[in-house]
Amino acid sequence: MGSTMNLLIGLAMGLNLLALGSGRLSAIIRATAVQGVVLGVMPLLLEYTFDWMVALVALVTVAVKGFVIPSLLRRAMRAAKIQREEEPLIGFVPSLLLGAGGTIAAIAGARMLPLLPEHAGTLLVPGSMASILTGLILLIGRVKAISQVCGYLILENGIYLFGLLLIHSTPLLVESGILLDLTVGVFVIGIIVDRIQRAFDSLDTRKLTVLRE
Amino acid sequence: MRENLLIAIPLVGAALAFFWRGDRTRPLLLPAAGILHTGLALWLLVNPPLVSPGAWFGFDPIARAVLPAVSILFLACAVYSVSYLRIRTERSNRVFVASLLAILGLLSAGHQARHLGMLWITTEAVTLAAVPLLHFNGTSRAFEATWKYLLIGGTGIALSLLGSFCLGYASLRGGGTGDLTFVGLIAQGAGLSRPWVLIAWVLLLVGYGTKMGLAPMHTWKPDAYGEAPGIVGAMLAGGVTTVAFTAILRVRAVVSAAGEGAIADRTLLAIGLFSMVVAALFLLGTRDFKRMLAYSSVEHMGILVIGAALGRAGIWAAFFHVWSNCMTKGALFLSAANIRRAAGARTIDEVSGMSAVTPRSAAIFVTGLFAVTACPPFGPFFSELRVVRAAIETGRAGVAAIFLGCLLFAFFGLTRVVFAVVDGRPRTKESKAAGKVNERAGVVLPPLILLGAALWLGLATPHVLTDAWTEAVGRLVTQP
Amino acid sequence: MIIALESAVRLAVWLLLAPLLPGVINKVKAWVAGRRGPPVLQLYFDLARLWRKSVVMSTLASPGFVAGPAIAWVALAGAAMLMPLGPAGGAISFKGDVLLLVYLLALARFCTAWAALETGSAFGGMGAAREVSFAVLSEVALITAVLALSVQTGNITLSEMLSLSVGSGAMLLAAGLFGVLLAENCRVPFDDPNTHLELTMVHEAMVLDHSGPPFAVILHGASIKLLLFAVLLSQVVLPVGKLSPLAGTATLAGAVLAVTVCVGLVESLTARMAFRRVPLILTASFLLCLFALLLALKGGA
Numbered sequence: 001m002g003s004t005m006n007l008l009i010g011l012a013m014g015l016n017l018l019a020l021g022s023g024r025l026s027a028i029i030r031a032t033a034v035q036g037v038v039l040g041v042m043p044l045l046l047e048y049t050f051d052w053m054v055a056l057v058a059l060v061t062v063a064v065k066g067f068v069i070p071s072l073l074r075r076a077m078r079a080a081k082i083q084r085e086e087e088p089l090i091g092f093v094p095s096l097l098l099g100a101g102g103t104i105a106a107i108a109g110a111r112m113l114p115l116l117p118e119h120a121g122t123l124l125v126p127g128s129m130a131s132i133l134t135g136l137i138l139l140i141g142r143v144k145a146i147s148q149v150c151g152y153l154i155l156e157n158g159i160y161l162f163g164l165l166l167i168h169s170t171p172l173l174v175e176s177g178i179l180l181d182l183t184v185g186v187f188v189i190g191i192i193v194d195r196i197q198r199a200f201d202s203l204d205t206r207k208l209t210v211l212r213e
Numbered sequence: 214m215r216e217n218l219l220i221a222i223p224l225v226g227a228a229l230a231f232f233w234r235g236d237r238t239r240p241l242l243l244p245a246a247g248i249l250h251t252g253l254a255l256w257l258l259v260n261p262p263l264v265s266p267g268a269w270f271g272f273d274p275i276a277r278a279v280l281p282a283v284s285i286l287f288l289a290c291a292v293y294s295v296s297y298l299r300i301r302t303e304r305s306n307r308v309f310v311a312s313l314l315a316i317l318g319l320l321s322a323g324h325q326a327r328h329l330g331m332l333w334i335t336t337e338a339v340t341l342a343a344v345p346l347l348h349f350n351g352t353s354r355a356f357e358a359t360w361k362y363l364l365i366g367g368t369g370i371a372l373s374l375l376g377s378f379c380l381g382y383a384s385l386r387g388g389g390t391g392d393l394t395f396v397g398l399i400a401q402g403a404g405l406s407r408p409w410v411l412i413a414w415v416l417l418l419v420g421y422g423t424k425m426g427l428a429p430m431h432t433w434k435p436d437a438y439g440e441a442p443g444i445v446g447a448m449l450a451g452g453v454t455t456v457a458f459t460a461i462l463r464v465r466a467v468v469s470a471a472g473e474g475a476i477a478d479r480t481l482l483a484i485g486l487f488s489m490v491v492a493a494l495f496l497l498g499t500r501d502f503k504r505m506l507a508y509s510s511v512e513h514m515g516i517l518v519i520g521a522a523l524g525r526a527g528i529w530a531a532f533f534h535v536w537s538n539c540m541t542k543g544a545l546f547l548s549a550a551n552i553r554r555a556a557g558a559r560t561i562d563e564v565s566g567m568s569a570v571t572p573r574s575a576a577i578f579v580t581g582l583f584a585v586t587a588c589p590p591f592g593p594f595f596s597e598l599r600v601v602r603a604a605i606e607t608g609r610a611g612v613a614a615i616f617l618g619c620l621l622f623a624f625f626g627l628t629r630v631v632f633a634v635v636d637g638r639p640r641t642k643e644s645k646a647a648g649k650v651n652e653r654a655g656v657v658l659p660p661l662i663l664l665g666a667a668l669w670l671g672l673a674t675p676h677v678l679t680d681a682w683t684e685a686v687g688r689l690v691t692q693p
Numbered sequence: 694m695i696i697a698l699e700s701a702v703r704l705a706v707w708l709l710l711a712p713l714l715p716g717v718i719n720k721v722k723a724w725v726a727g728r729r730g731p732p733v734l735q736l737y738f739d740l741a742r743l744w745r746k747s748v749v750m751s752t753l754a755s756p757g758f759v760a761g762p763a764i765a766w767v768a769l770a771g772a773a774m775l776m777p778l779g780p781a782g783g784a785i786s787f788k789g790d791v792l793l794l795v796y797l798l799a800l801a802r803f804c805t806a807w808a809a810l811e812t813g814s815a816f817g818g819m820g821a822a823r824e825v826s827f828a829v830l831s832e833v834a835l836i837t838a839v840l841a842l843s844v845q846t847g848n849i850t851l852s853e854m855l856s857l858s859v860g861s862g863a864m865l866l867a868a869g870l871f872g873v874l875l876a877e878n879c880r881v882p883f884d885d886p887n888t889h890l891e892l893t894m895v896h897e898a899m900v901l902d903h904s905g906p907p908f909a910v911i912l913h914g915a916s917i918k919l920l921l922f923a924v925l926l927s928q929v930v931l932p933v934g935k936l937s938p939l940a941g942t943a944t945l946a947g948a949v950l951a952v953t954v955c956v957g958l959v960e961s962l963t964a965r966m967a968f969r970r971v972p973l974i975l976t977a978s979f980l981l982c983l984f985a986l987l988l989a990l991k992g993g994a
Contacts, residue, residue, distance in 0.1 A: 017980065021973055092973045100980045104987065114406055116386055132375070139368060145360075152367060159375045166381045169391030173330035173381060177374055179337045183367045186344055190363070194356055 005045045008038050009127035009161070013103055016134040019154060020099040021092055023085045028138075028150045029073050032157075035131075036065025039157050042164055054167070057175055061160070064181050069153065069188065076191040077146055090141030102133035119165055131158025149187045156180045215253060216262055216272035216325060219280070222249050223318035230310040239310050240298040243291035246314055247284075250321070254284040259677055266396050269328040275463065278532045278678075278685035279455055280324040282539040285666065286451045287317050289659040290444045293547050296655030297444060300554070308345045315342045316448060323456035329377050329393040332460055336373070336424060339453055340366050346445040347437055358433075358440035365433040366423060373420020373460075376413045380467065383409035398467045405471040414468045414477055417461070418484065424457035427484050427518065428491035431511045435499075438507035439559065443550025446503070450510040450546065451539040458517050458535065462528070465521060466689045481522035482612060488515030489619040496626025500560045503553060505630045506545055509585060512623050513538045516600060519616065523603040525690050530599035532682040533674070537592030540667035541584040547660035548577040551652065552634065561630055566639035573657045575635045577664060582631045584667050586624040592670030700774065700784045707773040711916040712736035714923065714953050718880075721957025736916060743909035751812040751902065761808025762907045765801040766914040772797040773917055776924055777852040779933035780941035791839055791851045795832075798877075801914065802828055808907075809899040820898030823968075827883060827895070830975035831876040834982050838870055841986035842929065855925075856934035862988040865981045867930045871955070872978030874922040878915065880956055882966040882974065923952040 012035050019031040040062035043054045077083070088095070106129035113125060135155025139148055156177070163174035226246035233239045257272050258281045264271035272280075294313070298306045316339055323335035340363075347359045381393055386406035392398075398405070423430040438446040461481075468477045492512035499505050513534070520531030551574035556564040568575040584591035587598075597620070604613040670678075716733035723730020732738075750758065775794050777783040783790070806825055809817035841862065842854045876883045879896035886897065894901075900911050927933065927948030933941045966974065 017977075021977055023970075092970075093976050096973065096976050096980065100983065104983075107987075114386060114408055136368075139364070148364065152364075152371070155368070155371055159371055159378065162375060162378050166378060166385060166391075169385050169389070170330065170381055170393055173333075173377065173393060176330055176334050179334060180367075180371055180374065182341060183337070183363070183370070186341060187363060187367070190344075190356075190360065 005042065006123045008042060008045070009123040012038050012157070012161070013123075013127055013130050016103070016131055016154060017096060017099050019150065020134060020137060021096045023088075023092060025077050025083060025085065025144065025146050025150075026074070028085075028147055029070050029077070032073075032150045032153045033066050033070035035154065035157055036069075037062050039160055040065055042161070043167060046164060046167060053171065057171075057178075060178065064178070065153070065157070069181065069184055072185070072188045072192075073146060073149065076188050079192050080146070082144060082146070085142055085144050085147050088142050088147075090137065095137050095141050098137055099130075099134050102137075103130040106130045106133065116165075124161060124165055128158045128161035131155070131161060134158070145187075145191055149184060149191075152187065153184055156184070216257060216276075217270065219250060219253055219257070219272070219284075219321040220270070220318050220325070222246055222253070223314045223321065227311045227314035227318060230314055231307060233307075233310075236302065236306055237299075239306060240295045243294050243310060243313060244288070246317065247288035247291035250317065251281070251284045251288045254281040257281075258681060261681075264327075267392075267394060269331050269394065270322060270325045271327055272325055273327060274681065274685040274688045275459055276325045278681045279459055279535055280321060282536045283317075283320055283324070283452045283455060286447065286539045286543045286663070289543055289547070289663050290447050293656055293659040294444050296653055297442070297550070304349070304351070309349055312342050312345045313444070313448070316346070316452070320452045320456055324459055327394050327396065329380060329395065329398070332463070333370075333374055333377050336421070336456060336460065337370050339456065340370055340424070343445070343449065343453065346448075347441045349442055349445070350440065352440070355440045358436035362433045362437045365430065369420045369423025369430060371420075372416050372423075376416030376418075376420055376464075379409050379413035379416060380405075380464070382406070383413060383471070395463050395467060399470040402470040403472050405467075407471060407473060410468055410471045410473055411476065414464065414473065414480070417464045418480060421457040421460045421464075422484060422518075425454045425461070425514045425518075426507075426511050427514050428488040428511060431488065431491070431514075434511060435495075435504040435507040438510070438546075439501060439503045443546045443553070446506065446550075447543045447546035450506070450542045454510070454514055455535050455539065458514070458521075458531075461518065462521055462531075462689055469690075478522040478524075481518045482609075485515040485517075485519035485522065486612065486615055486619075488512065488518070489616065489623075493619040493622035493626065496623050497629075499626070499630065500562060502561070502564070502630050502634050503549060503559050505627065506542070506549060509545075509623065509627060510542060512619065513542070513585075515619075516597060516616075519612065520600045520603065523600065523607055523609070525686050526606060527600060527603035528686045528689055529682050530596055530603055532685060533599060533670075534593065534596035536678070537584075537596045537667055537670050540663045540670065541581055541591065541593055544577060544660040544663040544667065545581040545585060547656070547663070548574045548581060551656050551660075552578060556634075561633035563640065564634050565637040566635075568635045569639050571652055573652045574660075577657070577660045579631060579635055580664055581660070582627055584664065586627055587620060590668065590671045592667045592674075595671050595674070703778070703781075703784050704770065704774065707917060707920065708770070708913070711920045712740060712913065714919050714949075715886075715916055717950070717953045718957040718960065721954050722961045725958065725961035736912065740909045740913055743904075743912070744906050746905040748905040748907060751814075753813050754811040758808055758811040758903075759907050761804040761811070762903065762910045762914070765804040765808075766910045766917075768797045768801040768804070769914045769917045769921070772801070773921055775851060776921055777855060777928070777934070778924065778942075779928070779945040780936060780938045782852045782934070786850060786852050789849050791843070791849055791854060794851065795836065795839065798835075798918070799832065801918070805899060805911065805914075808903070812902045814902055816894075816898045816901050820895055820901070823895045824879075824899055827876055827971060827975065830972055830979065831873045834869055834873045834975060834979040835877075837979060837982035837986055838866055838873070838929075841866055841982060841989045844986060845989040845992070852934065855928040856932065862985040862992075863930050865985040865988070867926060869978045869981030869985065870922070870926050870929060871952075872974060872981070874919075874926060874952075875956065875959065876971075876975055876978070877922060878919045881960040882963050883971055885965045920949070923949045926952055 015031045015035040019028045022028055040058055043058045106126040110125040131154050135151045135158060138151025138154060142148055142151065160177055163177055167174050223246050226242050230239055230242050258277055261277050262272050264273045319335050319339045319342060323332060323339060326332035326335055344359055344363060347362055348355050383405045384398060384401055386409060387401060387404040389401055419430065426434040465477050468474060489512050492508045492515060495508045496505060499508060517531050517534055520527045520534060552567050552571055553559055555571045556567060558564050584593055587594045601613045601616060715736050720730050720733050772794050774784040775790050806821040809821040843849050846854050848854050879886060884895040900908065903911060927945055931944060931948055933945050936944060
């Protein structure tokens with residue numbers, strides 16, 4: 001049980017680095033979607049007994065994170081007619097190194113935190129910290145709106161992963177995290193609507209600089 | 214049961230507004246809901262209901278100390294918006310009215326939330342509900358401002374969820390049973406796992422601080438306030454920020470119960486002073502009078518958290534300042550919106566001599582300026598004075614000195630912009646418009662009434678309010 | 694006497710088999726593209742032809758122009774003698790021989806680059822600069838991989854380090870080393886061995902000025918290096934040393950063949966990458982090796 005979960009979290013960590021290193025938007029979207037599915041099935045592994053509620057949450061998470069939002073993002077990508085992240089603020093190599101350093105620091109740092117014995121052996125906390133860091137790097141370091149949204153999704157995946165620690169004690173709080181997906185939905189709809197409304201050169205957030213102090 | 218109506222009335226109103234046919238009559242729902250809400254809130258202020266300790270929502274002393282201010286501010290905005298939306302007939306106001314009502318309902322819920330998760334859900338919902346309001350003007354600059362708001366605010370809100378998880382884990386690690394009401398967490402007190410409490414405190418401070426607009430998480434604020442209609446600015450600066458502030462207060466109480474109150478106070482002081490310094494510096498540089506209001510808001514958020522860090526007297530002063538800030542910011546935003554509409558521009562390079570074009574709004578704007586820069590006898594003067602006194606009494610003279618210095622610079626910055634706008638000779642574009650500008654009672658009275666309320670707060674603070682604040686302080690600070 | 698004989702046989706096997714690999718790669722590429730392609734033994738014919746030709750020497754060049762390729766070839770042949778061959782082990786084996794292996798590889802690269810600079814031509818210098826700047830990154834990955842192996846086994850002797858299968862870290866290490874293999878041997882996506890557009894060449898630009906026997910030596914040395922890396926990669930993943938001599942040799946040969954086919958497939962299916970993307974892939978290889986190292990450290994602790 002635990003080793004399967006650790007393997008999945010390790011996979012999610014690898015996907016973080018993949019998202020950091022790839023310049024193609026479609027690759028980032030795919031990495032994010034796969035990560036969403038991987039994390040979505042996680043509650044089922046945590047449960048020793050089958051629970052309808054948890055199964056439903058897992059199903060909804062997989063559907064939303066793995067399919068609905070990625071397909072919306074792909075649509076936005078088509079609408080905006082962009083394929084690649086050309087000149088990120090933080091280059092691919094530095095962000096990859098930052099992400100890897102962060103992953104290592106997360107694994108090392110999580111040992112210092114006081115964890116309940118049943119969570120001590122798992123990669124839940126380091127995996128979550130690594131994903132949050134990756135999300136923040138993408139949010140800060142990329143200029144294309146779609147990569148930023150992917151960064152937000154990865155950040156959100158990290159928070160969800162942390163929430164799994166609490167899924168037994170306060171399932172409601174953890175499930176409310178699905179509201180964050182709503183924010184992502186608003187982001188993506190914003191991109192699409194804006195694209196339809198006006199001709200916007202390349203959806204480069206660096207062009208959103210009229211308002212500057 | 215009545216306190217739930219505070220949440221239900223606006224939400225029902227929002228649903229009604231969404232399905233209401235007829236753009237002309239729909240805005241009337243706003244004052245209707247506003248009157249009901251304000252009446253109920255004031256009634257509850259005078260007759261506080263009993264709150265069962267385990268309830269997830271309730272009109273507890275903290276809600277009682279803050280929520281009526283938001284309610285009054287909303288009522289003024291609602292009256293104003295009837296006239297405003299009559300001018301803006303070129304756009305459908307369906308989403309605007311519905312979102313504004315939804316925000317009121319969610320703000321009421323957020324103020325009354327006594328559960329960590331519920332607090333987060335309402336704050337998240339408020340964040341999302343404000344999006345259509347910010348984008349109401351539909352320009353590319355409005356889109357840009359909305360995008361920044363959502364990106365920065367969304368990240369902040371995500372971090373505050375993480376902070377909530379950490380606090381939940383602190384409780385679980387300390388042997389908690391998953392009871393995440395603030396009462397339950399405070400009762401667990403020293404049983405909470407301290408490292409997790411500290412992590413949670415940092416994340417929640419960053420998260421809710423982003424919603425409040427504390428520096429350095431304030432960068433969305435000037436853009437959002439600059440591009441959104443004045444009503445939205447007033448509701449964001451007076452309503453949404455106070456929800457985030459009460460959230461920080463409630464969390465601080467938990468952190469303090471866990472025995473880390475000193476660290477929490479120190480971080481609050483640092484971030485508050487930093488906000489004030491940043492705001493004062495930007496106020497000296499800005500040339501746009503709507504962005505000026507945003508920086509002024511950053512400054513006042515700094516004052517609030519400094520107050521929150523200064524013990525009983527400081528928290529009391531912070532509650533006082535929430536009220537005076539609500540009233541003066543409302544007056545300023547609404548009168549600034551009038552001036553902005555008449556002038557057709559927002560920077561002091563393009564606008565001048567507005568006292569000749571819109572004399573009433575300009576008068577309110579100038580008076581509001583004196584109120585917000587803490588000139589006696591307006592409310593902000595007395596609340597800020599109490600913050601300074603609390604600082605000196607707790608032996609933090611340095612804090613008081615920086616605080617006063619920032620106020621001075623903010624005063625310079627604000628007067629510079631305001632008098633450039635009001636004074637002088639109208640530019641040609643405005644003088645042509647001068648004959649046509651009709652300052653209806655609907656757009657002048659609401660800011661005037663808010664200003665009057667600010668004056669009243671300063672001259673004769675009602676006893677019911679001081680009692681409410683004292684009781685709320687008693688809830689938040691366990692040991693004297 | 695027997696040792697000397699065995700070493701000679703071993704050297705002969707390395708030298709004779711090495712040119713087979715580029716032939717296999719080209720055959721795979723031709724097969725994927727649906728062509729017949731050159732014969733598998735093409736490189737042998739090329740080498741023989743080059744050996745018979747005369748050398749064109751620049752008047753500017755010092756003796757290093759010829760000495761460079763020669764030293765590089767000797768260094769690579771020496772490295773090959775250190776590399777254990779499954780159950781047979783290495784011809785020479787001592788404590789810390791893995792360091793010598795790394796140094797010999799670096800020496801070979803240095804000498805090739807040196808020879809490229811001898812004629813003073815722009816292309817030689819450009820190719821050498823590119824080759825060396827890629828090498829900086831790939832060597833880091835290689836050394837990390839070596840560290841991971843030595844931490845895993847607690848040993849710094851090559852034959853010991855490779856005798857143990859590394860478990861879960863082996864996959865990471867194999868992926869990282871595969872990237873290093875492609876970069877070190879100038880294969881697609883880092884460099885295209887078939888390109889003759891000067892501006893995009895890396896390795897080919899470096900050896901542009903050589904001809905005749907020195908060029909044959911360079912080509913042969915490159916094929917030894919490819920075989921060396923293929924053998925290393927195979928032994929990192931598979932515990933060949935534990936098998937019986939016959940099975941071990943067969944497994945090793947099969948694995949080397951599989952690696953070669955993989956290189957061919959990668960070469961057929963991907964395009965050469967832009968120069969500025971190359972550091973990204975090499976960094977990824979380095980990170981893979983680094984994570985393998987961390988896994989090894991954690992497993993040890």
